[in-house]
Amino acid sequence: MRIDRIRLFVQTLCFVFLIYGGLSVFSIGSAIPTMACIYAENRGGSCFLYPFQRFLSMPWASLFGSAAIPFLVYLGTFFIWALVFGKTFCGWICPLGFLQDMITKIREWVGIDGSRFAWKTRDRFQWVKYALLVLLILLPMGIGNSLMGLPRFTADLAVPFCQICPGKPIIPLFAGDTSHLIIDFSSATKLILSSLSMLIAGLFLVGGFVKRRYICAFCPMAALLSLFDRIGLVGLKKKGEACTCCGNCFRACPMEIREIAELRDKKHIVTQDCMLCMRCIEVCPENKALTATIIGLPVFSASAEGFLKRQAKTAYAAKAHDDAKVLQDSVTDPESASR
Known part of the structure; x- marks a missing residue:
């Protein structure tokens, strides 16, 4: 079996479990390095970033006091997951990655040509994921503490990345929850964040019809997991x-x-x-x-042998498809087929 088919099978199983696994009263915890959205009610596991931002929004006296041991256990759990599986979380497990791959398959099925970023363009935007990672750390920290003498931030920034992540409005839809498809006017901060959430969700859906794994290039979780590239x-x-x-x-x-x-x-x-x-x-x-x-x-x-076998199977499948089309044409229009 081809590796891409094995991966698709694993991705499907992981998607079903992470979205609906909670229905079986079973969960793998809330420290997994993948976008298993906290807003999906019946999830079988939760994204690391939501509790991580919640921890960071505590006053330092609490974070390094009463909450120190839970925080260290939480970080340690994430470290073990990331060390063992590393970037396979991105390619094989992440629900948002799976949805992007499905969008690509739909695009190919309907015959829409994809595009590629120019190498210079790709390199120019490498910093975005790291900037988002820094912001999702600094903004929550500024809620419970004064950073460099600045006024404390509003509590609406407690989980800034989760508020703009495309997973928030999209993932709950698979459980029939449309409550996050909104723009929140209750405060200026929520208005900005919810508007960004809708915009990024739109880019997620539309971008998949333009380029493979469009959003992954800007994902802060990928930036975080890249710290384990050498030791994974x-x-x-x-x-x-x-x-x-x-x-x-x-x-x-x-x-x-x-x-x-x-x-x-x-x-x-x-x-x-x-x-x-x-x-x-x-x-x-x-x-x-x-x-x-x-x-x-x-x-x-x-291996050269495996490559040639897969090429032969692909060529055989293409020929069978062409033969089937000729046969169909001969039935619908015998005169055209004979020509």
Whole structure:
């Protein structure tokens, strides 16, 4: 079975569990490094960022006093999840990532051509995810504490990222909850944040019909998980001498990471945008040029034999599709088919 089909199966299972798993009175906790939205009532697990921002909005006397042990346990739980699974959370588990992949499949099904960012454009916006990460840390901290002598921020900024995350209005829809599809006029801060939420949700839905994994390029969770790229148990290795620079890996990559094709002298190539979907390994025609590892042990490697088998199956499927179309044309318009 192809790796992209295995990934789709795992993504579907994870999506169903994270959205509806709470109905079975079972949850994997609220420290998982993925956008399992806190606003989905029957979720089977919750995004790390919501409680993280809540902790940071406490006065420092409380955060480093009575709440210190719960906070450290919470951070430790997240650390273990991130260490063990790393960027596979992005490629295999995240509900928002799954929805973006489904939008891409719909786009392909209806025949809409996608587009790519120019490399310079992609590099120019790399800072956005890190800026969002810094803001979701600093803004809550400014609620319970005075930062550099500034007045304390309004409590409406307690969870700033969750207020603009596209998951807030979109994920609850799968449980029939439309209450977050609103613009909140109760305060100026809520008006701005809820308006941004609607705008970003719109970009999430429309952007998927333009570019694969559009929102992932700006995700602060990806920025946070990138801190574990070097020490995570799941890795992606490259054997530079086996690479022929064919570019298959770059063209297949949902995140359009050019480094994976260009770098030949760097063995560890999990970059800040990599989501460890392993699609690059699947399309690589060179033996062991790319390898996925767990605790340093190879689990899936590129191979010329596997590549040729998949190419043959793809060609056979395309021919069968063309033959079926010819047969259909001959039934509906025999004269046209004979020509």
